[in-house]
Amino acid sequence: MKDLTLTDRVGAADPATGLRAAQALHRLAEQIESAAVDHARSQGWSWEQIGDALGVSRQSVHSKYRR
Amino acid sequence: MFDRLLDRGPLGTVMKAALDEAWRRGDRRLGTEHLLLGLLHDETQARILGVTLEQARAALDALDRAALAAVGIRTDHAYPGAVNPTSSRPPLSVGSLTSNARAVVSPGAGKRPRTTEAVLESLLDCALPDPAAELLAALGVDPVRVRRRSAHPES
Secondary structure, eight states: TTOOHHHHHHSSSOOOHHHHHHHHHHHHHHHHHHHHHHHHHHTTTHHHHHHHHHHHHHHHHHHHHOO | THHHHHSSHHHHHHHHHHHHHHHHHTTTSHHHHHHHHHHHTTTHHHHHHHHHOOHHHHHHHHHHHHHHEEEEEEEESSSSOOTTSSSSSOOOGGGGGGGHHHHHHHHTTOOOOOOOHHHHHHHOOOOOOSSSHHHHTTTTHHHHHHHHHHHHHTO
């Protein structure tokens, strides 16, 4: 049991559980991204640098988080 | 067309509360579980269901944590639940209803909008794996008893 891979664990669970976990992870990723972008901005990172770090364009990160 | 649901009456109030609950959780669509949370903003509906809004929010968070744990992912903080208060509000509208949520609130073409009582009835009819059914089960809500209370809300 100790060596179960993530895929094994998802395969062993009810589909509703795996799907709920995926949705919860999406939300967690959004929270981390939002907090990390705020932090980077407060440290003087440019939108370009943040976009590069996230693997998205400067425009997309700016339009998502500017305020 | 669903935007009309926000404009009027008690159902509009429930829909607005449901959208707030979806946003608060950071969900991208409005599902039946959010409609249930929206109903619980109303004290009469909460009394009929026999649970509080806080209990329902906590139960939904517990389901999320249990699902993450089942696939081997543990978080050591109070996630999921609270949205980062500094994040901008995502574009979420009544157009983002899941198909089940749409079936619960929309009576179909040419008919009058559902009442909040009818929405509660429809939510009680939901079967697993519908998210509202899962949440009601997690809360230990018995649909038969709720229907009895619903018929006599003052008793």
